[in-house]
Amino acid sequence: MALMARAEAGELEAVLAGFAPLPAASDLKPPEVGLVMLRGRTGGDGAPFNLGEATVSRAAVRLEGGASGFAYRLGRDVKAARAAAILDALWQDEARRAEVDAALAPVRARLAAEAAQVRAETAATKVDFFTLVRGED
Template sequence: MTNQTKIAHAARQEWMGLLARASEDSLLALWGEVEQQPDFDWLRNPEVGGVMVRGRTGGTGAPFNLGEMTVTRCSLVLQDGTVGHGYVQGRSKRKAKVAALIDALMQTGAADEIRARVIAPLSQQMQASKTARAAKAAATKVEFFTMVRGED
């Protein structure tokens, strides 16, 4: 895999992860602002299923099954042959369809417009939410300290 391919792969992982984590309301509102909604054909209609979520103790320990999660997925092809995939948490077929359309468009000449109208605002919203959540958690932080008791 060339360096340029690795960069493109990492960029696609980033926007697909962002689309998967975004709230449905935010994603659909931003998608509604996109002027040209493309024609497409389904490769795989949206379908709801379950996946096993795995975890690792401390991020590096032995893997364990954390539990199951509902996921909706779909695949589509634009008129120019570009394929897009959508994988989202939950049961929203509409969100999966929009995620797949955005994934496909991000691989075309419309990428700059989609990045400006959907990806960048979503990223900013999610970062603001993360910052607010961190500030709220920091407000409840308790500092513990040990006093010297004078014993040797």
């Protein structure tokens, strides 16, 4: 589900297209945008506090003759949330789980490549400071 939250809308549509023809999906409740309050911790590791909200879209679907699927994603793209919920429903079906995972592999690879690039760019700015002995005495 973490992958389906991070995938771009286009990626989700492409993955879904690979499973055509899809069974009809009905909404368990209408896709919706709302807020989740994010929290931090005092000092990074202490008591929690409310930091600020983020927009979140959610969807819940049931596939005809199949399982239910749910999705929560940061952002306001309810269409993407619905696509993620349909994929989640497919994934709930043991017989298709491996197929769904395989279809999401390019998303996993893109995210890993992006993180690796951030690490490489950031590591190139690693600095070794040294202090100088002062000469006054």
